[in-house]
Amino acid sequence: LQDKVQETIEALRLAGIKVWVLTGDKHETAVSVSLSCGHFHRTMNILELLQQHSDNECAEQLRRLARRLKEDHVIQHGLVVDGASLSLALREHEKLFMEVCKNCSAVLCCRMAPLQKAKVVRLLKTSPEKPITLAIGDGANDVSMIQEAHVGIGIMGKEGRQAVRNSDYAIARFKFLAKLLLVHGHFYYIRVATLVQYFFYKNVCFITPQFLYQFFCLFSQQTLYDSVYLTLYNICFTSLPILVYSLFEQLVHPDILQSKPGLYRDISKNSMLSFRTFLYWTLLGFSHAFVFFFGSYILMGEDTTLMGNGQMFGNWTFGTLVFTVMVITVTLKLALETQFWTWMNHFVTWGSIAFYFIFSLFYGGIIWPFLHTQDMYFVFVQLLSSGSAWFAIIIIIITCLFPDVVKKVFYRHLCPTSTQKSQSLSAPQAQALSCVESLCCYQHGQSGCSRLACLLEQMMGQCKASVNNCHISSRSNSL
Amino acid sequence: MMASSYNAKEEDGPHSGSSTHGGTGVAKNKKPDNTAFKQQRLPAWQPILTAGTVLPAFFVIGLIFIPIGIGLYVTSNNIKEFEIDYTGLELGSPCHDCSKNFTWNSTTPCVCALNFTLEQPFESNVYMYYGLSNFYQNHRRYVKSRDDRQLNGDPTSLMSPSKECEPYRTSAETKEPIAPCGAIANSLFNDTLELYYIEPNGTTTAIPLAKKGIAWWTDKHVKFRNPVNDKENLTELFKGTAKPVNWRKPVYELDPSDPENNGFINEDFIVWMRTAALPTFRKLYRIIHKKPSTTSTLPSGRYTLKVTYSILYNSVKAHAVKGQDKAFI
Numbered sequence: 001l002q003d004k005v006q007e008t009i010e011a012l013r014l015a016g017i018k019v020w021v022l023t024g025d026k027h028e029t030a031v032s033v034s035l036s037c038g039h040f041h042r043t044m045n046i047l048e049l050l051q052q053h054s055d056n057e058c059a060e061q062l063r064r065l066a067r068r069l070k071e072d073h074v075i076q077h078g079l080v081v082d083g084a085s086l087s088l089a090l091r092e093h094e095k096l097f098m099e100v101c102k103n104c105s106a107v108l109c110c111r112m113a114p115l116q117k118a119k120v121v122r123l124l125k126t127s128p129e130k131p132i133t134l135a136i137g138d139g140a141n142d143v144s145m146i147q148e149a150h151v152g153i154g155i156m157g158k159e160g161r162q163a164v165r166n167s168d169y170a171i172a173r174f175k176f177l178a179k180l181l182l183v184h185g186h187f188y189y190i191r192v193a194t195l196v197q198y199f200f201y202k203n204v205c206f207i208t209p210q211f212l213y214q215f216f217c218l219f220s221q222q223t224l225y226d227s228v229y230l231t232l233y234n235i236c237f238t239s240l241p242i243l244v245y246s247l248f249e250q251l252v253h254p255d256i257l258q259s260k261p262g263l264y265r266d267i268s269k270n271s272m273l274s275f276r277t278f279l280y281w282t283l284l285g286f287s288h289a290f291v292f293f294f295g296s297y298i299l300m301g302e303d304t305t306l307m308g309n310g311q312m313f314g315n316w317t318f319g320t321l322v323f324t325v326m327v328i329t330v331t332l333k334l335a336l337e338t339q340f341w342t343w344m345n346h347f348v349t350w351g352s353i354a355f356y357f358i359f360s361l362f363y364g365g366i367i368w369p370f371l372h373t374q375d376m377y378f379v380f381v382q383l384l385s386s387g388s389a390w391f392a393i394i395i396i397i398i399t400c401l402f403p404d405v406v407k408k409v410f411y412r413h414l415c416p417t418s419t420q421k422s423q424s425l426s427a428p429q430a431q432a433l434s435c436v437e438s439l440c441c442y443q444h445g446q447s448g449c450s451r452l453a454c455l456l457e458q459m460m461g462q463c464k465a466s467v468n469n470c471h472i473s474s475r476s477n478s479l
Numbered sequence: 480m481m482a483s484s485y486n487a488k489e490e491d492g493p494h495s496g497s498s499t500h501g502g503t504g505v506a507k508n509k510k511p512d513n514t515a516f517k518q519q520r521l522p523a524w525q526p527i528l529t530a531g532t533v534l535p536a537f538f539v540i541g542l543i544f545i546p547i548g549i550g551l552y553v554t555s556n557n558i559k560e561f562e563i564d565y566t567g568l569e570l571g572s573p574c575h576d577c578s579k580n581f582t583w584n585s586t587t588p589c590v591c592a593l594n595f596t597l598e599q600p601f602e603s604n605v606y607m608y609y610g611l612s613n614f615y616q617n618h619r620r621y622v623k624s625r626d627d628r629q630l631n632g633d634p635t636s637l638m639s640p641s642k643e644c645e646p647y648r649t650s651a652e653t654k655e656p657i658a659p660c661g662a663i664a665n666s667l668f669n670d671t672l673e674l675y676y677i678e679p680n681g682t683t684t685a686i687p688l689a690k691k692g693i694a695w696w697t698d699k700h701v702k703f704r705n706p707v708n709d710k711e712n713l714t715e716l717f718k719g720t721a722k723p724v725n726w727r728k729p730v731y732e733l734d735p736s737d738p739e740n741n742g743f744i745n746e747d748f749i750v751w752m753r754t755a756a757l758p759t760f761r762k763l764y765r766i767i768h769k770k771p772s773t774t775s776t777l778p779s780g781r782y783t784l785k786v787t788y789s790i791l792y793n794s795v796k797a798h799a800v801k802g803q804d805k806a807f808i
Contacts, residue, residue: 216758222617222619222622250523310606311694312762315757339527367702372627372628373623374627377702381697412528412529
């Protein structure tokens with residue numbers, strides 16, 4: 001047995017992942033291995049579905065087991081099935097079998113032929129909750145199971161490289177599975193889920209003002225923004241910040257994630273891509289777009305001049321105002337979501353906004369000889385030379401992001417997720433590098449001003465020594 | 480269990496080792512570098528939005544913005560605006576005859592006058608705007624219908640304007656190119672508005688309306704240029720081109736008295752060419768500069784607005800739904 005297998009299986013169980021062992025060994029060997037590796041506890045009640053010879057026998061035994069499970073809720077149950085009984089059960093009594101399995105915390109299938117392993121995985125995949133399955137193995141007889149599961153992991157082992165060659169991911173030791181799932185899986189799930197949601201959000205913000213404008217231009221498809229802006233929005237102005245976010249974002253330190261497998265439950269069942277989260281992001285996009293468009297409309301649409309000398313703006317200036325507000329808000333929204341600011345995040349976030357301004361100044365500053373229309377000539381400079389336009393930009397951005405900030409603070413205080421609670425406990429060795437502003441560091445008697453000073457120091461990356469003297473409140477202890 | 484060559488190298492870490500043959504031979508180390516960047520250990524600032532940080536920040540921002548808000552409110556209350564509607568659709572209004580009887584073939588202009596009273600004097604510079612409603616300057620075909628090269632003074636574009644200007648590209652009768660081409664130029668606003676002050680003793684004095692400085696500086700000096708920078712012979716320069724269909728005068732007669740304001744660089748023309756964003760819009764028409772002494776620019780009292788009606792907006796008003804012409808001071 002490799003080392004740390006017990007800890008790994010324990011961690012997976014704490015993470016809410018159900019562990020099944022499918023082996024070709026015979027019954028006694030399999031049970032003893034299960035006990036020694038922590039799959040079965042000594043305190044678990046082991047149910048058996050072994051050596052069934054006929055259909056009726058199998059059904060009878062299954063019903064007996066189901067009754068047993070219903071009666072006894074206190075202790076945990078484990079199930080042992082052998083290959084022959086399994087094929088009988090799967091032929092006629094799938095539902096009953098799945099009923100029994102669901103209520104067991106650990107299942108051991110012994111005497112499994114390779115194809116049967118794949119069959120069990122397929123059975124699980126098609127069960128009503130549609131769980132995501134992961135198969136891990138190191139031998140050639142595990143190949144079909146690895147290929148069948150959603151994620152297949154091969155261990156580079158003594159039995160050759162067949163499993164590795166057919167897998168999605170290959171690791172060298174079983175214990176690395178814990179870090180793979182709990183740290184890397186967690187990080188990448190959050191990154192990819194936010195990436196997808198953010199892309200929909202920023203494109204909703206982009207297109208909805210154009211749509212709203214159609215109501216004011218007789219639906220003639222006149223674009224609100226200049227065509228160069230249309231092209232470069234997704235390529236240049238808003239692409240890099242989300243790219244860097246999805247490479248570097250970490251909500252909590254990896255050490256904390258490994259020491260607290262329970263945090264994995266925060267992202268289980270595809271929670272960050274659920275319908276509710278998607279609705280939140282999309283509605284946020286729509287509401288922001290409405291604020292952009294109608295904020296600009298109220299300000300300068302019909303009858304106000306924004307320039308000190310009484311001259312009027314045209315439609316391209318109006319569109320550029322909406323676009324400017326939009327680019328900045330969308331980037332700042334991602335800045336609000338980012339919780340791990342490396343130098344690259346700073347560079348691309350503020351750099352994208354700066355690049356937008358510089359590009360617009362450059363684009364509108366010259367009469368380009370190859371362009372057919374000079375619609376945007378000097379439009380951006382005129383927009384920026386109006387104090388009211390600057391004021392409008394600031395007001396509209398704050399109006400959009402203010403409810404979001406309030407919502408985040410509200411939810412963090414009223415119903416924090418376990419991940420958020422553990423963010424207030426920083427890993428000891430990381431303190432020199434990353435400062436975490438923590439709820440627990442509130443020392444009695446500190447006034448609000450000194451906390452602001454603490455915040456400023458942390459923003460500049462220096463930690464006060466007093467962070468080490470955190471007294472952890474009882475609130476964050478209850479995990 | 481299969482006996483196989485157990486390589487001590489396989490003990491440590493995520494080694495890929497050599498691929499097919501067992502583990503003997505030189506194993507290429509494909510381990511990624513142990514740098515902070517590649518192992519995701521970059522130093523970072525990890526802010527957490529808690530009430531403890533957010534509330535003081537809101538408080539501070541609020542404190543900063545309250546005096547700004549008060550200042551803005553006081554300033555905006557001092558701005559005065561007066562609106563006169565001279566559309567003339569109702570029976571009783573002075574411009575009703577003009578709006579009803581005028582056709583676009585008439586050679587004599589139709590003039591109507593409206594009286595109004597200013598309750599409070601207007602100080603400092605007074606800006607005079609004309610406003611149109613339900614005039615869709617932001618329609619896509621309309622916005623496209625211009626030739627910026629021609630307006631920039633390019634001689635080839637002068638003689639062969641861009642195809643975007645269709646159907647206002649060449650004149651139907653003479654087949655000459657239209658300068659300036661396009662629908663935007665064609666619909667140039669040419670109502671003339673004049674303002675007269677009625678003194679207490681009954682005499683009317685004309686108020687001087689400045690027509691310089693109403694267009695963007697870059698528009699007038701860079702974007703719009705007459706074909707050659709020779710201010711004298713504009714008539715010669717535009718020889719071979721036709722005037723737009725709905726104009727009464729050709730482009731080189733827009734302001735014969737001032738060569739700096741004639742041809743393409745006429746400021747009223749430039750202001751019109753900057754298409755408005757919404758169907759109800761205003762454009763700057765004239766500026767009444769403030770008087771050097773402390774007298775108010777427009778003292779309170781009775782005034783007359785004399786409107787020389789244009790031909791185009793009759794047809795616009797007939798088809799639009801209750802479009803209105805307005806003058807704003």
